[in-house]
Structures are given as structure tokens and as C-alpha cells.
Amino acid sequence: MKISVVQMNSGSDKAKNLDDAERMVRDVVEADKPDLVVLPEYFAFLGEGRDAVHGSGESFPDGPTYKRFAALAKELGVTLHCGSMVEKAGNNHYNATVVFGPEGTEIAKYRKIHLFDVDTPGGVSYRESDTIGRGEDVVTYKVGDTTVGCAICYDIRFPELFRALRDKGADVIVLPAAFTLMTGKDHWEVLARARAIETQTYFAAVGQAGAHADGKKWCWGHSMVIDPWGHMVAQCSDGVGTATARLDLDRIGAVRRDVPVARHHVL
Template sequence: MRVAVCQLNSREDRAHNLAVARGLLERAAAGGAEFAILPEYVDFLGRSAEAPKPEPVDGEFAAFFAAAARELGLWVHAGSFHETGPDAARTYNTSLVFAPNGERVATYRKIHLYDVEIAGRVSYQESRSVAPGEQTVVAEIAGVPTGLSICYDLRFPELYRKLAISGAKVLVVPAAFMLHTGRDHWEVLLRARAIENQCYVIAAGQTGDHEPSRTCFGRSMIVDPWGTVLAQAPDTVGVTFADLDLERLDTIRTEVPSLANRRL
């Protein structure tokens, strides 16, 4: 299966962000991809006071990417967006996956939320504005069982082990990883999740500056089950391709049967 990671620098102009995303999906389709993945909060990164109104999973955001999938004949992972949440104060951070006929085939709500308090340095509570999801999701994408996650989920290996035990052969990570952690942790964590679960990992990231005074690391990449980086995006908006060899995945799982040998 040929896959494409679409790397964006989404900012506060939602219409522009969506237009760029559509253009990258067109490039992915033209490059022969069957499955294209967009980053976290693909439609808006900026000050929370200026964020678009949350939508249901069948709202305008979904309609936009359903149409793109249908018109391009492409499996589309629409990164994530602000879904209408359980109460007035919180949204969900939600991923949607669309089949080439435009049907929505999977919905995943980010489970792990980034809450940090470091006296005198940083105070950030994602849980104040985002409600956590509760269900893991493995979706059949082009016939391949694919486990879904979002950004900060990457730091919780138990989530990915559960996805692998549930049958996933591919793990998807749309993200807006910050520069100061991404430069040391992004590749290490992605390769670790690939090796320990013997899965392909496809990670689409935001890149560059956005308000309020933050910078995303980018370096979207595709990692094979051995932990080898098959492809990595440069530090710019664009599309990066790789071909997934599922027979190689089966060979790795046979020759190093760590999933089969687990006892917990």
C-alpha cells in the first residue's frame, strides 16, 4: 500500500488551511497514494478565542474531506478537528477517516490530554477545553487494520500495544508536536512504537510557527516495523510518500515473535 503524509503549517485562516490541505491531497493522489494522512488540527491552529465553532462529526469539516476522498478516489485521514464536546466548555479532539467513496469509516477521539504545570515556566491544561475520548479504534483502511491515535497519545505505549493486540498492522499519528520536545523525542517515540508493536507507523505533523508564539516540529515520517525510517518530510509544507510492504511485516513478526511471546 502506497501512503502519503501531508505536512501543513496551519494557522488562523481556516479557509486557507483547508485549501492547502485539499491541494496536498490532490498531490498525494497524483503520486499514486491509496491512503493520505493529514496532521492534528488541520483546519486551525491559533488562539483558542479565535477557534472555529465546534462541529458534529457530520458537519462542514466532515463534508469537506468526504468530498475530497470521493473526488480523488483516496482513503483520507482528515487529521483532527474540534468536535462538539460533552458540555459547553469542552470539545473533543477528533480524527475522521473517509473511504474513497466518501463514506466516513472511523471516528477517534484523542484519549490522552496534555496537562502540565511547571512553576515559573509553563502552565497548560488541555483538559480545561478538551474532553478525553474513551475508546480505542482499529479501522480497516484499504483492507489493512489500522490503529488510530493523536499527538500526545504517542507517549503512552499501552495504547499502541492495545491497538496491536486488536489486530493493527499500521499505526497512525496525526500531530502538532512542539519544537522543543519534538527535536529530541518525536523520532525516538515513533520508532519505539513501531519496533515494540511490529507495525508500520505513519505520522503526519504540523510544521512551523503559529500563534500564540508556538512552533511545531514537523518532520512527518513513515517508519517500518523494524524501526527503519522509510521517509521523512523536510521542514516545509508538502507531501511525503512511502510504500508499505505487508509481507515484510509478517516476516518480522515471524522472525522476532515478541507479540506472540508476550505474557502480559
């Protein structure tokens, strides 16, 4: 199995973001022929303010972004994990992942469970719950015979979610993110490797990179794929770009046999 991660610098120009995302997906599929392509959190719109965020939202499956990327997955014959975007559902809005299979049909939808309400070390405040509702469901899907688990950004700090994904059979876990620069420089790689080691899965952490909100906020980037032993097997360079990893699925079973932690839980 091959997985490609797409690192973007999305902003408040939704049309440009979508064009950039489609171009990068097309390019990496042509170059590397992956089975699964992953976009970052808020790939369609990463702007400021409740009204702007809600204004970027779309209903599923009727929204134009949903239809566009479903058609793209079908055209390319690839599973496309659409990072996250704002889902409008009645009067509610969610930070939602949608995954399209190679036939262009929706095979999973995950609404972010843990919302980012934080005052960062750099003095910038984030209040995701002011604009976004909380999800409830633990979600997996299949790429061939491989089970893939869903998470988004701040979820990475809550290992109980990843244990639940492992208990549902996940062999690969995907985490689109817009991880802040101030926290990312110290915690991003450490947490990604820890989640991979704990769950004995391949872990794909796919981030936004660079400045947004007119330079007031910065994302860390450093998108990466970690193997079940905690080794990094692929990473994006700084800035916009892609990386592709070939996953040795037999290694998952070998690691779980060597250190069978899933059988040793007490709590």
C-alpha cells in the same frame, strides 16, 4: 499499499487551512497515487484560546469541513485520514480524527484519549484539557485488507494504547500530531521508532511544522513513516510538504515471525 503524509503549518485562519489541506491532498494524490492520505492534528484550525478553539468546532456529520473532505475522498477515490479537528458534540468538544473511505463514507472516528497538559522545557504551558474532552475508545479501520490503528500526538508517550491497537490487529498505525519544537527535537523520532518496533507495525507520524499563535508556539514537523523494524522509509523536509512511502506488507509478517513478541507478553 502506499501512504502519503501531509505536513502543514495550520494557523487561526480556518478557511486558508482548509484550502491548503485540500490543495496538498489533491497534489499528492495526482503525483503519487496513494491508497491512504493523512493530514496532521488540528489541520483545520490551530489557534489560541478556549473561545477560538470551540468556535472552530463542528458537529459530525453536519459540519462543512466534514462534508467537504468526505466529498474530496470520494472524488479522488482515496482513503483520507483527516488528522484531527475540533468536534462539537452537545456541550462537549473533542480532538477528533475522522477517516473517510474511497466512497466518501466515514469508516472511523477516534477521539484523542491522552490530553496534553504540560509545562514544556522551553517555558511554555499547554492545557489541552481546558478546552477538550477526553476520548475513551481504541479505534481501527480497514484500507483494503490492511488494518490501520488511530492515535493522536501526545498518545505517542503511552505504549499501552499501541499494544491495544496491535492486539486489535493493526498492521499500520497513524499518529497525526502538532508536536512541540522543544519536545519534538529530542523525543519525536525516538518515540515513533519505538512504537513501530514494539508493535511491529508501519508507523506514520504526521506533524504540523513551524510557528503558530503569532510565533509564541512552534511545532517540530519531521513527518515520517517508520517500518516494523524501526527504519525510516520516508520523511518530509522542513516546512510545509508531503512524503509518500510504499509499505511492504509482507515485511510485517516476516518481522513478527523473526521476533514474535506478541506471543511473549507476560504482563
